[in-house]
Amino acid sequence: MEEQSYSSNFKELSDEEKTLLERQDSRLVTPFQCSKLESDAKKYWDIFYKRNENRFFKDRHWIMREFPELEDLKSSSKSCSLLEVGCGVGNLFYPLLEEGLNLSVFACDLSPRAIDLVKQHPMYKTDRINAFQADVTSETCFSHIPPVDVATMVFVLSAVHPEKFAKVLRNVFNVIKPGGLLFFRDxxxxxxxxxxxxxxxKISENFYMRQDGTRSYFFSTAEIEELFTTCGFTVVSNQYVNRRTINKKEEIDVPRIYVQSKFTKS
Structure with missing residues (x-):
């Protein structure tokens, strides 16, 4: 069973949690490791998808519940263009197509192996889906695609080095049509x-290395607002999602915190 709520304030830490966070500073990732993680980011994600293929992430059927603007596309006679930034194996856009949304999809990922898995899906049709490998920190990453109506960034910005957040957001901003929407969760x-x-x-403040060499950053809503507005976006909504996965039979109670936001290109 899952319980979910929304809030505008970040979590208050217990004394035990403060101690655990302080201990992380006792031994940081070395500068050499940091450099290696950055230069080999594509390799680590390729290894991740080689090991897990399409079994790791569940299909994101919740996306239409959380961003109901997408529901309007089901009744639209006009095709809408969608860019999924960091598509993985297609766990977000394939469920949207299954729901009957009238979409033309552009989907990119840093990992070539992930893109290969996207193309192996039985729904993959080149007249409707353009899946391509891209480093979204590169200024030319979207130069070959037309402006899009909608973009999604779900658990992708956190995998980028914080110094490159603005580069990514400017690239996404530039490829969205005026009046277009960006849906974000991380x-x-x-x-x-x-x-x-x-x-x-720990690499730096709120930025960490996982065991497999991939990385993860943890955002506050205030930081997200500043990042996106500085890069030209207008905030529609920006809040924390507090989620608990509860299974009394197995004695599991897992609290999770996400940032969920909507932006428009005015």
Whole structure:
């Protein structure tokens, strides 16, 4: 069973959680490791998809519930163009197509292996889906596609080095049509996974290395608002999603914190 709520304030830490976060500073990722993680980011994500293929992430059927503007596309006779930034194996846009949304899809990911898996899906048709490998920190990453009506960034910006956040957002801003929408969801500040990182995994403030070499950043809503507005977006909504996955039979109670936002290009 899942319980979900929304709030405007970030989580208040317990004394135990504060101690765990302080311990992370006792041993940081070395500068050499940091450089290696950045230069080999594509390799680490390729290894991730080689090991997990399409089994790791569940299809994101919740996307229409959380962003009901997408529901309007079901009744539209006009095709809408959607760019999914960091598409993985298609867990977001394939459920939208299954729901009958009238979409032409542009989907990119850093990992070539992920894109190969997207193209192996039985629904993949080149007249409706253009899946391509791209480094979204590069200024030319979207130069070959037309402006889009809608873009999604779901658990992707957190995998980018913080120094490159603005580059990514400007690239996305430039490819969205005036009046277009951007739907965003990512890891929130003091999420359970942030607090559980052991010493030796912290790269910098709120930025961490996982065991497999991929990285994760944890955002506050204030930081998201500043980042996106600086890059030209107008905030429609911006809040924390507090979610608990509860299974009394298995004695599981897992709290999660995400940041969920909508932006428009005015």
């Amino acid at each position: 890891y929130g500040l003091y999420d359970m996974t942030q607090i559980r990182f052991k010493p030796g995994h």
